Amino acid sequence: MSAELRVATLVAQVRAGARYRDIAPELVQRLVQRELRHARDDTTVVKAVRRQIHQVTGAFMVGTPNLAAAAAAWPGVAPSERQAWCIQRLREHASTRERLPHLDEFYRQIAARVGVVTRVLDLACGLNPLARYAMPFGAADYLACDVAGQLVQLVDVVVRDTGGGAAFVADLVAGAPPHHADLALALNLLPPLEHLERGAARRLLMSIQARTIVVSYPTRTIGGRSVGMCSAYEQSFAALVADLPWHSERLLIGDELVFIITRPSSRSPMP
Ligand SMILES: C[S@@+](CC[C@H](N)C(=O)[O-])C[C@H]1O[C@@H](n2cnc3c(N)ncnc32)[C@H](O)[C@@H]1O
Structure with a gap:
């Protein structure tokens, strides 16, 4: 063979x-x-x-949610029920479940620093786009991608119906998709990416076509233990961007370590 x-x-x-x-x-x-x-x-x-x-991927799902069934059920969810329905789904992924108690604060802090947003690019989105209702910039065109197809299918039907946009399958080890955006979200993404291939986190950051990039890290394990992750990830992020002329601001929101990166030189026009 x-x-x-x-x-x-x-x-x-x-x-x-x-x-x-x-x-x-x-x-x-x-x-x-x-x-x-x-x-x-x-x-x-x-x-x-x-x-x-x-x-x-799968390790972040809470239980074994039927994502295909959820995608099929979405058109039947009444507009008045959509937010509650999305909150239920957000509990089915570890990252959004942990973010839920601080969701409003999380997106308020980001919105306060990002300026006008006409397009969001949510990288390795998980179920995060279902939190759009809590994003002050939620009316922006919303592009989302993830490596897991069923998850993408659910996100796609929801973002199309909640203000416009689309979700697509992408392997980000190769780098970011070519789409321009005002704001790129790389939430809880760099550790898994680096786990898949050393150097992939840096490659991704360098290839993102956005003025502002929000990078975040969990400070607890999936099981809820705090094992020095905050300082380890803080150092890891510092090393990642040490030689770059980027401005980054550090925030701690709930259990999530957040860096808001502004790249003044990347103000290229949207295609
Ligand atoms: C820790 S979760 C974060 C989800 C979301 N960003 C959030 O914070 O709510 C990591 C996500 O990365 C996705 N992922 C893992 N490897 C990937 C890859 N090579 N390309 C794209 N997405 C990937 C997983 O499917 C999962 O949804």
């Missing part, structure tokens, strides 16, 4: 599992190729790739 065919076969094997079939094939292929460098047998490669994918 040629090397290419072996990679394609392994990608198909990984994606044959119900929990992996909606993951961007580019990411699966990237991870398969990396595992093969260790000259592992096929079963070990499939297991290792699935474990890594789970660690950066």
Whole structure:
């Protein structure tokens, strides 16, 4: 079997599992190729790739929400019920569940620093776009992406109906999508990205086409333990941007460490 065919076969094997079939094939292929460098047998490669994918995607889901069913149910949700419905969904992802008690404060602080926003780019969005009702800039065009297809399907139907925009599948290890925006959100994203490939966080930041970038980090584990993550991530962020002429402001909102980056030189016109 040629090397290419072996990679394609392994990608198909990984994606044959119900929990992996909606993951961007580019990411699966990237991870398969990396595992093969260790000259592992096929079963070990499939297991290792699935474990890594789970660690950066499925592990954040709370329970096993049926995202496809939620997407199908959305058109039947009455406008007066939409916010309550979205709050229920936000509880089904660890990042938004933790942010919920501080949601208004979180977006108020960001809005106060960002100026006029006509387009938001939410990178590795999880279920965060369903919190649009709490964003003072929520009327802006909303583009969102994530590596997990079912999640994207749900986000897509909701953003289209709540002010406009779209969601799409993307593997951000390769860098940011080419869309211009006033505000890019990279919330709780850099640690999983760096886990997938060393250097991916820096590559992503450098490729984002936005005037303001909000980067955040969790300060507790998914299980709720505080194990020095705040200072570790603070140092990691400082190292990431040390040589860049960017201005960044640090905030701590609830359990989330937030950096608001302003890049004066990136004021290019929107396409
Ligand atoms: C910790 S969650 C953060 C979700 C959201 N940004 C928030 O803070 O509410 C990480 C998200 O990154 C997504 N993700 C992981 N690896 C990715 C990749 N290579 N490309 C795009 N998204 C990825 C996961 O599917 C998951 O939704």
